[in-house]
Amino acid sequence: MNYTYQNNQSGNGGFMTMHNDSEEVGRLTYTIMPEDNRYVISxxxxxxxxxxxxxxxxIVKEAIDFARDNNWKVYPHCSYARTVMSRMDDVQDILLKS
Structure with missing residues (x-):
């Protein structure tokens, strides 16, 4: 199945929604801290x-791509996102542990 994403950014925060062909299947909320070049997955x-x-x-991978496109480091405040990212080999360059 194909999934699409919509990024709903407003100022330094927002949420990303994930959709299948007919409905929303989930969402990810985030905060951007531009002074620290930090993207926090909440x-x-x-x-x-x-x-x-x-x-x-x-959806975590989509958020990582968005952060990479903007040269931000990612802090996974959400325990699920932290677990997912800890198992990925290709995010160590942008993963913030604290």
Whole structure:
């Protein structure tokens, strides 16, 4: 299945939604701290009927791509995002541990 993402940024915060062909399947909220070049993933939520399909990892990857495009370091405040990122080999250059 194909998934699309919509980034709803307002000032230094926002949320990213993930959609399948017919509905929203989850969202990720974030805060941008431009003075520190920091992108904070606050919360990842995949709706219950879509859980267990690896979709949370996909939306975290989309957020990482957005941060990379803007040369931000990523701090995963959300424990789920932190776990996902700790298992990824290709994010050590942008992962902030605190």
């Amino acid at each position: 919360f990842v939520n995949i709706y219950p009927k879509f859980e267990g399909q690896g979709l949370g990892k996909l």
